[in-house]
Amino acid sequence: MKKAFKVLCMLVSMLMLAALTGCGGSEKKEAGKEGGKTVITFWHVYTKNFGAPVIKQMVDDFNKSQDKILVKEVYNPDMYPGLMKNLQADVASGKSPSIAMIGYNYLKYFDQNFKYVSPLDLEKNADKDKDFVEKNFLPNVLSLAKVGDKQVGLPFSISAPILYYNPDLFKAAGLDPNKPPRTWAEVREYAKAIHDRTGSYGFYMQEYQDNWATQGLLTSNGAEILSKDNKAVFASPEAVEAYQLYADMVLKDKSGLHIAADEGIASFYSGKVGMLLGSSAKIGTVTKSSRFSVMACTFPAFGTKKVQIPSDGNFLAITAQNKEEQKAAWEFIKFIMQPKYLAQWTINTGYMPPRQDVVDNASIKEAIGRTPALKVAFEELPMLSPWVAFPGDVGVKAEKMLADARDQILSGQDPMTVLKKAQDSLNELLK
Numbered sequence: 001m002k003k004a005f006k007v008l009c010m011l012v013s014m015l016m017l018a019a020l021t022g023c024g025g026s027e028k029k030e031a032g033k034e035g036g037k038t039v040i041t042f043w044h045v046y047t048k049n050f051g052a053p054v055i056k057q058m059v060d061d062f063n064k065s066q067d068k069i070l071v072k073e074v075y076n077p078d079m080y081p082g083l084m085k086n087l088q089a090d091v092a093s094g095k096s097p098s099i100a101m102i103g104y105n106y107l108k109y110f111d112q113n114f115k116y117v118s119p120l121d122l123e124k125n126a127d128k129d130k131d132f133v134e135k136n137f138l139p140n141v142l143s144l145a146k147v148g149d150k151q152v153g154l155p156f157s158i159s160a161p162i163l164y165y166n167p168d169l170f171k172a173a174g175l176d177p178n179k180p181p182r183t184w185a186e187v188r189e190y191a192k193a194i195h196d197r198t199g200s201y202g203f204y205m206q207e208y209q210d211n212w213a214t215q216g217l218l219t220s221n222g223a224e225i226l227s228k229d230n231k232a233v234f235a236s237p238e239a240v241e242a243y244q245l246y247a248d249m250v251l252k253d254k255s256g257l258h259i260a261a262d263e264g265i266a267s268f269y270s271g272k273v274g275m276l277l278g279s280s281a282k283i284g285t286v287t288k289s290s291r292f293s294v295m296a297c298t299f300p301a302f303g304t305k306k307v308q309i310p311s312d313g314n315f316l317a318i319t320a321q322n323k324e325e326q327k328a329a330w331e332f333i334k335f336i337m338q339p340k341y342l343a344q345w346t347i348n349t350g351y352m353p354p355r356q357d358v359v360d361n362a363s364i365k366e367a368i369g370r371t372p373a374l375k376v377a378f379e380e381l382p383m384l385s386p387w388v389a390f391p392g393d394v395g396v397k398a399e400k401m402l403a404d405a406r407d408q409i410l411s412g413q414d415p416m417t418v419l420k421k422a423q424d425s426l427n428e429l430l431k
Contacts, residue, residue, distance in 0.1 A: 032325075034070055035070070037067065037068055037069055037070040038068060038069050038070070038324055038325060038328045039069075039070050039072065040069060040070070040071050040098035040099065040320065040325055040328050040329050040332060041071075041072050041073075041074055041097040041098050041099070042055075042059065042071055042072065042074065042097070042098065042099045042101075042332070043074050043076055043083060043086075043087070043097040043099065043100045043101060044073060044074070044075060044076065044083075044101045045075070045076050045079045045080060045082070045083050045101055045314070046075070046349075047075070050349065051345075051348070051349050052075060053348070054341075054344050054345050054348045054349070055073055056073060058335075058336045058341050058344075059071045059072075059073045061335075061341075062332055062335045062336065065335070068328075069328045069331060071332050074097065079103070080102065080103030080105075080106055080314070081396075083100065083101065083102070084102075084106055084109070084110075087100055087114065087319075088113075091114060091115075096114075096115075096319045096320070096321055097319055097320075098318070098319065098320040098325050098326075098328070098329045099316055099317070099318055099319065099320070099329050099332070099333065100316075100317050100319050101314045101315075101316060101317075102153065102314055102315055102316075102317050103313075103314050104144055104145070104311060104312065104313060104315065104386060104387045104389065105210075105387050105388075105389050105395055105399070106389065106395065107145065107152060107315070107386070107389040108147055108389040108390065108391045108392075108395075109389070109391070109392065109393065109395060110152065110317060111147045111150065111152050112391065112392065114317075114319060115319070115321065116152065116153070116317045116318055116319050117318050117320070117326050118150060118151045118152065118153075118318075119133060119151060119153065119154045119318065119330065119333070120133060120151045122318070122326060122327065122330040123330075126327075126330070129334060132334060133151075133154070136337070136355050136357070137154075137155070137354055137355060138356055138381065138382065140381075140382060140384055140385065141155050141158070141354050141356075141381065141384065142154075142155065143385070143386055144158070144311050144313075144315065144384065144386050144387075145315035145317075146386075152315070152317060153315040153316050153317035153318070154315060154316050154333060154337070154354070155311075155313070155314075155315045155354040156313070156314055156315055156316050156337075156354060157281075157313035157314045157345070157351040157352075158311050158312075158313045158351060158352040158353070158354060158381070158384065159279045159280045159281035159311065159312045159313050159350070159351055159352060159377075160279075160280045160299070160309055160311060160312075160352060160377055160380040160381075160383070160384060161206075161212070161213050161216050161277055161278065161279060161280070161299055161309055161310075162277075162278070162279075162280050162296050162297070162298065162299060162373065162376050162377055162380065163180065163181070163187075163275055163276070163277055163296060163297050163298070163299060163300060164268065164275065164276040164277075164278060164286055164294055164295070164296045164373065165177070165180060165274060165275045165276070165294075165295050165296065165297070166268070166271060166273070166274050166275070166290075166292055166294070166295075167292065167293060167295050168271070168292045169194050169198055169200055169271065169274040170190075170194070170274065172194075172197065172198045173193045173194040173196075173197040173198055173274070174193065174197060175190055175193060175194070177295055180295070180297035181275075181297070181300055182297070182298075182300060182301065183300050183301050183302065183303060184217075184221075184242075184245055184300045184301070184302055185245075185303075186300070187203060187249075187275065188203075188248070188249055188253065188255075190202060190203075190274070190275065191203040191249055191253065191255035191256060191274065191275065192253045192255045194255065194274035194275075195253065195254060195255035196255075198274075200271070200272050200273060200274060201255060201256065201257040201267070201272060201273045201274065202249070202253075202255035202256065202273070202274045202275060203249055203255060203256045203257070203273070203274065203275045203277070204256070204257040204265075204267065204268060204273045204275070204276050204277070205217070205246070205256075205276075205277040205278075206261045206264065206265060206276070206277065206278045206279065207258070207259065207260060207261050207264060207403075207406070207407075208261045208403070209399065209400055209403045210399040210400075210402070210403055211388070211398075211399055211402035211403060211406070212279075212310055212312055212387055213277060213278075214243075214246075214402070214406055215309075215310045215387065215388060216299060216307075216308070216309035216310055217242050217243075217246060218234065218238070218239045218242050218243070219308040219309070219310075219385065220242075220299065220300075220301060220302055220305060220306070220307045220308050220309065221238045221239070221241055221242040221302040221305060222238040222302075222305055223236050223238035223239035223242065224236070225388045226388050226390065230390075230391050230430055231427055231430065232398075232422075232423045232426040232427050232430065233423070234402075234419055234422075234423055235416065235419035235420040235422075235423040236419075239415075239419055240415045240416050240419065242302070243406075243409050243415040243419070244415055246409075246410070247409050247410055247412075247415065250410050251410070251412055257273055258407075258410045258411075264276075265278060265282070265286075268290070269286070269289040269290045269291065270291060271290075271291050271292060277299075279312060280350060280351075280352060280373070280374075280376075280377035280380070281312065281313070281349065281350045281351050282350060283296075283350045283371060283373045283374055283377065284349075284350045284371075285350070286373070287371055287373065294373060295372065295373070296372065296373035297376060298376055298379055298380055298383070299380065299383065307383045308383065309380065309383050309384060309385065310384070310385060310386065310387035310388070311384045311385070311386065312387060313351055313352075316333055318330065318333070337354070337355065339353075339355060339357060339358045339360075339361050340361065340363075342354070342355055342358045342361075343358050343361040343363045343364045344363070346358065346364060346367070346374075347363060347364070347367050352377050352378065352380075352381060356378070356381055359378050390430070391430070394426075394429050394430060397429060398426055398429070401422050401425060401426055402422065404422070405419060405421075405422040
C-alpha cells in the first residue's frame with residue numbers, strides 16, 4: 001500500500017512538473033495589454049475586513065502614479081492554503097499571476113514546485129535602484145524568503161511572538177509592571193506569583209495547530225528543528241529543557257493555562273491570565289478587546305542565550321513568465337515597499353514591515369504612542385529567523401505532529417519520549 005502511494009505521488013509530481021515546464025514554466029511571447037498598458041495581476045489573501053482596503057489603496061495609487069502599467073489585485077479565499085491551491089490550478093492550465101503572496105511556511109514547497117524570478121535578478125538587470133534590496137532590508141529579514149542562497153521573494157508581512165501582560169494582575173501579585181520578565185526563569189517566577197497571590201493563571205502561550213510559538217521557545221534555548229540536510233532533529237536536550245519548563249508551569253505550578261488558542265487568548269482579554277505569549281499581528285485585537293491597559297515586552301531569553309524567534313506572515317514572489325511583465329511586477333513591488341505604504345499596512349493590520357526604517361515614519365510614531373506594544377514588535381525585528389518550512393507536501397502534517405507533541409507533553413507525557421517519537425515519524429515522511 002505504501003509503495004503504491006509513493007508511485008501515485010511520483011505520477012502526480014511528474015504531471016505537475018510537466019505543467020510547470022510545458023505551460024506555466026515557458027516564457028510567453030508577450031505580456032497582456034490593456035489600453036496600451038502592461039497588465040499585471042497581484043494575488044493576495046486579505047479580506048475587506050482585514051487588509052484588503054489597504055491593498056486596494058496601494059494598487060490604485062500605483063496605477064495613478066504612471067501610465068505604463070496596470071495592476072489588478074485578486075483576492076484568494078482560505079488564506080495561504082487556498083492561494084497555493086489556486087496557484088497550482090493556474091499553472092497547470094498554462095497561466096500564472098504576476099505576483100503571488102506566499103506564506104512563509106510554504107517557502108520550500110513554492111521553491112520546489114513553481115517557477116519564479118528572484119527580485120535580486122530583476123534588481124541586477126534594472127536601469128535604476130540596483131541596490132534597492134540591500135539598502136532597505138535587514139539580512140535576517142531577507143532570510144525569511146530565502147532557500148539556501150536563493151532569494152525566492154521579498155518579505156512583505158511580518159509578525160513576531162511577543163509577551164503581552166496585564167499590569168493590574170502584576171500589581172495584585174506584588175510585581176512591578178515596569179519590570180516585566182526578561183528570561184524564561186522569570187516568566188515562571190512571575191506566573192507562579194500571579195497564580196499563588198491572585199488565583200488567576202499566570203501564563204498562556206497561543207496553542208494553534210502549528211509549531212510557530214513553540215519554535216521560538218525551543219530555538220531560543222539552542223534547539224534546532226530541521227537540519228540543513230532536511231532531517232528532523234528537535235528531540236534534543238535543549239528542546240527537552242525548554243519544554244520541561246513550560247510543562248512545569250502547567251502541571252507542577254498550576255500557573256500555566258493549557259487550552260485551545262481562541263479560548264486562551266479570550267481568557268487573557270477577560271483578565272483571567274497574567275501573561276500571553278502571542279502574535280504581534282494581534283496587537284490591535286488584543287488591545288481593543290482587553291478590559292485593561294495592555295503592556296508588552298520582547299520574547300524572553302534563556303539566560304544569556306541569543307533569542308531566536310520565528311516570523312509569521314508572507315513574502316511576495318514574482319511568478320510572471322515574461323520579462324516585460326516581470327519588470328512591471330518589480331516596479332509595483334518597489335512602489336508598495338515605500339515606508340508610507342508599509343506604515344499604513346502596519347497600522348491597519350498589526351503586521352510588522354520588512355523595512356526597519358519605517359519606524360521613523362510620522363504615522364508609525366503616532367501609532368506607537370497610542371499602542372506601546374507596537375514598539376516592542378519593532379524591537380524584535382533583529383531577532384527574527386524563518387519559521388521552519390518543511391520540504392514537499394510534508395509541511396501541514398509536520399505542523400500537526402508538532403502541535404500534537406506539544407499537547408502530549410503539556411498533558412504529562414515525558415518530553416524526550418514524545419519528541420523522539422514525533423521526530424522518528426517525521427523523518428519517515430521526509431525520506
